[in-house]
Amino acid sequence: MKDLVIISGPTGVGKSKASIELCKKIGGSVISADSMQVYRGMDIGTAKITHEEMEGIPHYLIDVCDPSDDFNIVTFKQMATGAIEDITSSGRIPVIVGGTGFYIQSVLYDIDFSIADELTQYREYLYELLDEKGSEHVHQLLEAVDPVAAKKIHKNDHKRVIRALEYYRQTGDMISDHNSKSMENNSPYNFCYFFLNDDRDVIYDRINRRVDKMMDNGLVDEVRRLTADGLTKEHVSMHGIGYKEIIDYLEGNCTLDEATDMIKKQSRHYAKRQITWARRTDDVIFIDINDGDIIDNMCKELTRKGIIHG
Numbered sequence: 001m002k003d004l005v006i007i008s009g010p011t012g013v014g015k016s017k018a019s020i021e022l023c024k025k026i027g028g029s030v031i032s033a034d035s036m037q038v039y040r041g042m043d044i045g046t047a048k049i050t051h052e053e054m055e056g057i058p059h060y061l062i063d064v065c066d067p068s069d070d071f072n073i074v075t076f077k078q079m080a081t082g083a084i085e086d087i088t089s090s091g092r093i094p095v096i097v098g099g100t101g102f103y104i105q106s107v108l109y110d111i112d113f114s115i116a117d118e119l120t121q122y123r124e125y126l127y128e129l130l131d132e133k134g135s136e137h138v139h140q141l142l143e144a145v146d147p148v149a150a151k152k153i154h155k156n157d158h159k160r161v162i163r164a165l166e167y168y169r170q171t172g173d174m175i176s177d178h179n180s181k182s183m184e185n186n187s188p189y190n191f192c193y194f195f196l197n198d199d200r201d202v203i204y205d206r207i208n209r210r211v212d213k214m215m216d217n218g219l220v221d222e223v224r225r226l227t228a229d230g231l232t233k234e235h236v237s238m239h240g241i242g243y244k245e246i247i248d249y250l251e252g253n254c255t256l257d258e259a260t261d262m263i264k265k266q267s268r269h270y271a272k273r274q275i276t277w278a279r280r281t282d283d284v285i286f287i288d289i290n291d292g293d294i295i296d297n298m299c300k301e302l303t304r305k306g307i308i309h310g
Contacts, residue, residue: 002088003307004189005095006104009196010271012206014289016049019097020057021295026308029058029087031080033098036240038065044214044222045242067226067237077106101277108187122169126162148176154273158239192301195278196287207267215260220246241266
């Protein structure tokens with residue numbers, strides 16, 4: 001059974017920094033579980049880790065797609081599984097880092113989220129419906145066929161809402177039932193799943209300051225360049241928080257201050273959902289980043305699981 005370490009947590013809690021320190025101590029390599037950092041040229045709005053910040057630690061699944069590519073959970077699982085094989089064969093320990101819970105669980109519990117290619121037209125229809133009638137309307141469609149999933153998935157989490165509707169369209173089954181059954185499976189990995197956390201007000205303040213920094217660093221120019229290259233709100237990459245709001249500003253639908261405030265609001269809501277997700281997930285080890293030496297605390301758990309030897 002292969003060893004696997006996971007470091008998750010809400011937006012802005014310090015996952016990247018902690019993962020670097022842990023990897024240096026245990027001989028690990030990072031696999032990014034961030035659904036936006038896979039895109040080349042999307043650096044500011046994703047708060048993408050720089051080569052200098054990596055401090056020589058190998059990183060996988062960063063800058064592996066063009067923004068026009070349709071990256072999804074199926075693609076992630078394939079790439080992440082391949083990265084685990086590569087890292088393990090090199091004698092290092094794979095460390096998945098990110099806050100996208102579904103992505104992490106697809107690997108951790110070998111969940112199959114495959115969606116048939118013939119659903120592309122239906123997917124486009126749902127996104128058109130989203131633009132025409134809004135998040136509430138599309139979310140109500142999900143509530144009608146899968147109320148359990150609708151309760152767990154926020155109406156503004158468009159990718160997951162649409163994926164659940166696609167799954168129902170393809171199979172006639174509820175994705176909530178599929179996920180529950182898959183979670184009953186044993187993981188093929190010997191793993192430790194860490195969730196870094198902090199006081200919620202501190203996290204929210206950090207998010208607000210990070211958004212201000214993104215704006216100062218040129219987020220508007222980054223989005224302007226991407227749209228000049230042909231990217232629109234219909235592309236999956238432009239659904240990310242920070243990008244769709246700036247597109248609205250560039251299209252004259254809101255002021256820059258309103259767009260900035262909306263990015264902060266959506267980022268805070270996303271962080272809240274990440275924490276809620278973790279609390280509902282089995283096998284998660286919560287780590288308070290203010291509770292002593294968090295790297296030492298993680299190493300103690302890794303030793304207990306036999307992933308490293310003290």
